[in-house]
Amino acid sequence: MLTSLERPKTLKETSLERLREAITMGYFLPGERLVERTLCEQLGVSRTVIRECIQHLESEQLITVVPNAGPSVATLNxxxxxxxxxxxxxxxxxxxxxxxxxxxxxxxxxxxxxxxxxxxxxxxxxxxxxxxxxxxxxxxxxxxxxxxxxxxxxxxxxxxxxxxxxxxxxxxxxxxxxxxxxxxxxxxxxxxxxxxxxxxxxxxxxxxxxxxxxxxxxxxxxxxxx
CATH class of the missing domain: 1.20.120.530 (GntR ligand-binding domain-like)
Structure with a gap:
């Protein structure tokens, strides 16, 4: 009987995990602005990947995106x-x-x-x-x-x-x-x-x-x- 092989993580999945971890571990603080270009350089990925990660983390309410201001780490009151x-x-x-x-x-x-x-x-x-x-x-x-x-x-x-x-x-x-x-x-x-x-x-x-x-x-x- 054949067993399924574990699928390698995609670049987006790996980047998403690292960015989520950076937020939950306090590397990026609540309210801190997230600059796409800086994130691209830190993670070594394209802006497309970063934008997909930001969109995903926004759905988890870890990131807030304000029009004309860009993304920032969500704050907790x-x-x-x-x-x-x-x-x-x-x-x-x-x-x-x-x-x-x-x-x-x-x-x-x-x-x-x-x-x-x-x-x-x-x-x-x-x-x-x-x-x-x-x-x-x-x-x-x-x-x-x-x-x-x-x-x-x-x-x-x-x-x-x-x-x-x-x-x-x-x-x-x-x-x-x-x-x-x-x-x-x-x-x-x-x-x-x-x-x-x-x-x-x-x-x-x-x-x-x-x-x-x-x-x-x-x-x-x-x-x-x-």
Missing amino acids: PHEVQEIYEIRTMLESAAIASCAAIASETTVATLEAYCDKIARSLLDHDIKQALVDTRMFYHTIFSEGEKWVAWDLVERLNGRIGQLRAVTLSSKGRSTAGPRNLRAITAAIKQQDPDTAAEACAKHLQQAMTIALNELQKPKEDVLDG
């Missing part, structure tokens, strides 16, 4: 931040409760492994890897809980969630508090206790929202220095 965390709390708490009700030993072991990896990455100040593993931690939960529509909704917000996670994960003290909260969620899932798991999730996201709101009010230099 406190109301939007609160709304994003409210949506996350509803979706993630439901998924975590469902996962806790049926989680297998294999799933629990996978979640525990991700908790360890996230903790190590944060101690090593590797925010990029911590973001990747955090996404996979939640993907495992949504998959086990069979919350496919909810995960699709989370993915649509993924760019903005990534922006906020990069801010919160790089904040002082989050390298220990974040993993500790994820371990509490995992422990409740292991005990097959949906209510406690959902409560741990809500507590974790409330703390993250408070940090995000505080960090976004700081001068830009402070946010980057983390």
Whole structure:
């Protein structure tokens, strides 16, 4: 039986990933103007590719395009931040409760492994890897809980969630508090206790929202220095 070969990423896909990462990781700051010519030089691609990437990221609400002013990194106001965390709390708490009700030993072991990896990455100040593993931690939960529509909704917000996670994960003290909260969620899932798991999730996201709101009010230099 033939197996399909993995298709190599196109130049646009690679450029899109790099530009999205530059925004979510804070290389380009909220409100910063994006110059097409500079992006072409930095990524080594044509203006056509850059414009396609900008259009895509505009649909993810990571970039704002103003007539006669050009594209810039979208800003998040406190109301939007609160709304994003409210949506996350509803979706993630439901998924975590469902996962806790049926989680297998294999799933629990996978979640525990991700908790360890996230903790190590944060101690090593590797925010990029911590973001990747955090996404996979939640993907495992949504998959086990069979919350496919909810995960699709989370993915649509993924760019903005990534922006906020990069801010919160790089904040002082989050390298220990974040993993500790994820371990509490995992422990409740292991005990097959949906209510406690959902409560741990809500507590974790409330703390993250408070940090995000505080960090976004700081001068830009402070946010980057983390």
